[in-house]
Amino acid sequence: SEAGFGEWPHPRWVRVNTIKSDLDEQLKTTFAGYKTVQSLEELLRYHPSSAEKLIHVDKHVPNLLALPPATDLSKTPAYLNGHIILQDKASCFPAYLLCPELEDGGCLDACAAPGNKTTHLAAILHDGGRAAAIPNIYAYERDKGRASTLLTLLQTAGAQDHVIAKVGQDFLRTDPAKTPWDSIGALILDPSCSGSGIVGRDETSNVILPSKEASDLLPVRSKKRKRRPTIDTTLNVHDVSEEIPIREDKPSDQLSVRLTALSTFQLKLLLHAFHFPKARRITYSTCSLYAEENEHVVMKALRSSIAQERGWQILRREEQICGMNMWKMRGKVEACIDIAMDEEIDTAEIAEACIRCEKGTKEGTQGFFVAGFVRQVESPGTDQL
Ligand code: SAM
Numbered sequence: 001s002e003a004g005f006g007e008w009p010h011p012r013w014v015r016v017n018t019i020k021s022d023l024d025e026q027l028k029t030t031f032a033g034y035k036t037v038q039s040l041e042e043l044l045r046y047h048p049s050s051a052e053k054l055i056h057v058d059k060h061v062p063n064l065l066a067l068p069p070a071t072d073l074s075k076t077p078a079y080l081n082g083h084i085i086l087q088d089k090a091s092c093f094p095a096y097l098l099c100p101e102l103e104d105g106g107c108l109d110a111c112a113a114p115g116n117k118t119t120h121l122a123a124i125l126h127d128g129g130r131a132a133a134i135p136n137i138y139a140y141e142r143d144k145g146r147a148s149t150l151l152t153l154l155q156t157a158g159a160q161d162h163v164i165a166k167v168g169q170d171f172l173r174t175d176p177a178k179t180p181w182d183s184i185g186a187l188i189l190d191p192s193c194s195g196s197g198i199v200g201r202d203e204t205s206n207v208i209l210p211s212k213e214a215s216d217l218l219p220v221r222s223k224k225r226k227r228r229p230t231i232d233t234t235l236n237v238h239d240v241s242e243e244i245p246i247r248e249d250k251p252s253d254q255l256s257v258r259l260t261a262l263s264t265f266q267l268k269l270l271l272h273a274f275h276f277p278k279a280r281r282i283t284y285s286t287c288s289l290y291a292e293e294n295e296h297v298v299m300k301a302l303r304s305s306i307a308q309e310r311g312w313q314i315l316r317r318e319e320q321i322c323g324m325n326m327w328k329m330r331g332k333v334e335a336c337i338d339i340a341m342d343e344e345i346d347t348a349e350i351a352e353a354c355i356r357c358e359k360g361t362k363e364g365t366q367g368f369f370v371a372g373f374v375r376q377v378e379s380p381g382t383d384q385l
Contacts, residue, residue, distance in 0.1 A: 007359075007360035008044055008360055008361055008362045008364060009044055009069040009364075010069055010199045010359070010360075010364060010366070011040065011043060011044060011056075011066040011067060011068065011069055011364045012066070012067040012068065012069060012070075012071040012073065012086070013058075013064065013065070013066055013067075013086065013087060013088050013089045013092075013364075014064070014065040014066075014067060014073065014084050014085070014086060014087075015061075015063060015064050015065075015084065015085045015086075015087045015092055015120065015123075016063040016064070016065065016083070016084055017082055017083055017084060017085050017119065017123055017157050017158070018063055018123045018124075018127045019082075019119075019122060019123050019126055019127075019157060019158045019159055019162075020081070020082055020083050020157070020158045021078070021083040021084070022063070023057070023062075023063050023065075025083075026065070026078060026083065026084060027055075029078070030073075030076055030077075030078040030083070030084065031053075031055050031065070033053060034053040034054060034055040034067075035052055035053065035054050035055070036054075036055055036056065036057065037054050037055070037056050038056070039056070040056050040058075040066055040362065040363070040364050041362050042054075042056070043055075043056045043066055043067075043068060044068075044069075044362065044364060046068060054067070054068060055067055058089060059323070059326075060089070060323035060324070060326060060327055061089060061092045061093070061096050061323055062096070062323070063123075064089060064092055066089070066364060073086065074086075080156075081156070082156035082157045082158055085116065085119060085120075085153075085157060087116045087120070088199075088365060088366045088368075089357075089363075089364065089365045090197075090287070090357040090365040090366050090367075090368030090370075091116050091117065091287070091366070091368065092120060093283075093285065093324065093327075093355060093357075093368065093370045094117050094120075094188050094190060094283040094285045094370050095117050095120035095121040095124055095188060095283075096120070096124070096321060096323065096324065097283050097315070097320060097321060097324045097355070097370055097372050098121070098186055098188060098281055098282075098283045098372065099124075099281065099321050100121060100124060100125055100185075100186045100281070101185075101186075102125055102134075102136070103185075104185030104186045104280065104281075105136075105183040105184065105185040105278055106136045106137070106138065106180060106183055106184045106185060106186075107121055107125070107136065107137045107138070107184065107185065107186045107187065107188070108137070108138045108139075108140070108171075108181075108184045108186075108187045108188070108276075109121060109137065109138070109139045109140065109187075109188045109190070110140050110171040110187060110188065110189045110190075110191070110269060110273065111140065111141070111171065111189065111190050111191045111192065111269070112139035112140055112141045112147075112150050112165070113141040113143065113146035113147055113149055113150040114146065114149040114150055114153055115139070115149065115150040115153035115154055115157075115159075116153075117188050117190055118137065118139045118150065118153075118154070118159065118163055118188075119153055119154065119157040119159045121137055121188060122137055122154075122157070122159035122162045122163055123157070123159070125137070125162065126159075126162050134162065135161065135162060135163065135164050136162065137159075137162055137163045137164070138163075138164050138166060138180075138184070139154075139163050139164070139165045139166060140166040140169055140170070140171040140174075141165070141166065141167060141168070141169070142168060142169060142170045142171070143168070144167060144168040147165065147167040147168055148167075150165060150167075151165055151167070171269065171272065172268065172269065172272055174272075176272075176275040176276040176277060177275075177277065181276060182276075182277050182278060183278050184276050184278060184279055185278055185279060185280050185281070185377075186279065186280065186281045186282070187273045187276065187279055187281075187282045187283075188282075188283050188285075189266075189269055189270055189273055189282065189283065189284045189285070190285045190286070191265065191266050191269050191286070192262070192265070193262060193266070193286035193287060193288040193293050194255075194258070194259065194262060194286075194288045194290060194293060195287055195288065196287075196288050196289045196290060196367060197286075197287040197288055197289045197357070197358075197359055197366050197367020197368050197369075198287055198359075198366055198367070199359050199360075199366045199367075259290055259292040259293065260292070262292075262293055263292045263293050263296060263297055266284075266286070266293060266297050267297050267300050267301060270282070270284050270297060270301045271301060271304055271306055271307075274301070274304070274306045274307055274310055274312050274373075275306060275310075277377075278377055279375070279377075280374060280375060280376070280377050281315070281372065281373070281374055282312075282372065282373040282374075283370055283371070283372050283373075284297065284298065284301070284370070284371050284372075284373070285368065285369060285370040285371075286368070286369050287366060287367060287368050287369075288367070288369060289358070289367045289369075291332060291335035291338070293369070294331070294335070294354070294356075294369040294371075295331050295332055295335035295336050295339070295350075295351065295354055295369075296335060296338065296339050298314070298331075298336075298350065298354060298371045299335075299336055299338075299339035299340060299345075299347075299350065300339060301373070302314060302345070302350070303339070303341075303345070307373075310375055311375045311376060312373050312374070312375045313373065313374055313375060314349070314350050314353040314354075314371065314372070314373060314374075315353060315371070315372030315373060315374045316349060316352075316353050317330070317352045317353050319374070320353075320372065324355060327355055329355070329356045329357060329358065329363070330351060330352050330353075330354060330355065330356060331350070331351040331352070331353070331354025331355070331356055331369075331371070332351060332354075332356070333347055333348055333351035335351070336348075336350050336351045336354075353371060353372070354369065354370075354371045355368075355369070355370045355371065356368070356369055357369070
């Protein structure tokens with residue numbers, strides 16, 4: 001690997017929750033006595049047995065810190081009181097890329113539990129109490145068990161007054177034409193996926209159970225449904241996922257069938273989001289490494305009739321917020337070409353617009369994918385949609 005001694009270790013990522021605190025306050029309190037290093041590499045190369053405590057302020061995502069891999073913050077008051085949230089860097093990309101504005105008229109997180117992106121969204125919109133408690137974020141979570149984790153995180157993060165949690169409810173059942181959905185301006189879609197990018201997980205060892213729509217398409221279903229612990233102290237909270245292990249059977253054969261099922265469901269969700277009449281921005285993300293769940297879904301969505309009808313386009317790299325524009329790892333152009341089938345589509349531009357993260361690199365993230373979609377919405381009165 002690039003490190004020359006195997007994979008790069010995975011740092012402990014810490015998002016400062018700007019609803020309750022700020023970066024300066026955390027550096028002066030929870031992380032007082034830590035030495036700030038300018039590069040992540042310096043932090044990762046440092047010998048774990050060293051007595052020196054190191055910290056790095058991320059250069060892509062605001063209010064994000066990296067600490068050495070073994071750092072346990074789970075007993076600190078800052079973590080327990082929701083002043084900091086343990087969230088992988090890549091998992092912070094969707095809300096940051098979405099760039100929500102209070103004027104957007106409401107945001108919706110379609111697949112919310114355990115709530116990392118919902119609380120990040122709330123922190124961006126309600127940074128330092130910038131706005132009064134306006135419940136302008138809707139968070140859908142169809143699994144009631146997982147929704148209880150979401151409610152706990154909302155409470156801990158102080159986001160409960162900003163977010164209306166739709167516990168046990170299916171995003172696909174919303175009618176975009178009805179109030180209040182007809183005024184939603186921005187959506188985050190972070191659907192169930194293969195989880196192949198999660199640190200510590202083998203790419204073919206298991207597949208996450210998608211929502212009912214996708215699981216109905218699966219030919220073989222494991223009877224045993226294994227749950228991971230609600231809060232995993234070694235990995236970040238995002239890694240809590242629902243799984244069906246498929247190790248015993250024929251992982252590779254089943255994998256392609258399951259990837260088809262997952263991507264069918266992921267595309268369905270994204271196309272449903274395209275129907276929201278006032279929506280101007282959407283992010284689509286997975287913690288998967290597979291093109292089938294990533295670039296292929298993006299390409300199919302862009303080629304859909306609803307995208308053409310409503311004017312949905314990819315959020316091009318040059319239009320992305322600075323930290324995301326600066327991020328070097330981009331989508332795979334070959335994967336876009338596989339689906340394009342149309343010479344007019346600029347596959348290079350679309351691949352460049354897609355953001356990828358690989359695990360085990362010196363960037364220190366989990367494997368992840370995110371793409372943004374944008375459209376112009378006509379002003380009231382002229383909107384024919
Ligand atoms: N965004 C979350 C975060 O950052 O903490 C992680 C989301 S996890 C990858 C996907 C979640 O979507 C699961 O909790 C799953 O139960 C939920 N889900 C899947 N299909 C859904 C649907 N149709 N409506 C609402 N929630 C759904």
